[in-house]
Amino acid sequence: MKPMIKTQKARLYALLDSEEEIARAALKRALDTPGNRRSGAAHDSNERDYVAQVASYALEIERIAQARSRLSARTYGVCSECHSDIKFGRLLAYPTTLWCDKCQSMFDQLHEPRQHQPARDHGTRM
Numbered sequence: 001m002k003p004m005i006k007t008q009k010a011r012l013y014a015l016l017d018s019e020e021e022i023a024r025a026a027l028k029r030a031l032d033t034p035g036n037r038r039s040g041a042a043h044d045s046n047e048r049d050y051v052a053q054v055a056s057y058a059l060e061i062e063r064i065a066q067a068r069s070r071l072s073a074r075t076y077g078v079c080s081e082c083h084s085d086i087k088f089g090r091l092l093a094y095p096t097t098l099w100c101d102k103c104q105s106m107f108d109q110l111h112e113p114r115q116h117q118p119a120r121d122h123g124t125r126m
């Protein structure tokens with residue numbers, strides 16, 4: 001992709017920083033909230049929600065870290081599917097995105113948009 005100008009890059013770094021701050025604060029809040037844990041069998045679904053929530057915050061933090069390393073490796077802003085440039089406006093809206101508009105909408109047509117994939121047994125890092 002054509003090299004990003006310094007101010008664009010600085011804006012994205014700042015954006016990733018604030019996104020990470022938000023995700024970390026949310027994660028910390030979730031972990032600090034008493035009562036959700038060790039609540040027994042009657043609250044199994046609460047426990048599941050809680051675990052899913054914590055996992056999604058952790059995943060977000062991981063995605064932000066990956067986006068940051070793509071930024072410094074200069075692979076940032078290139079669609080991982082079709083290798084075309086991702087529009088800067090889209091990067092501002094979704095700074096951790098891996099896909100351009102076209103690939104994203106193709107994916108959304110194939111899957112329920114913005115729904116979490118069911119948890120799989122393999123590759124769980126939590």
Ligand SMILES: [Zn+2]
Pocket residue numbers: 079080081082083084099100101102103104
């Ligand atoms: Zn694409």
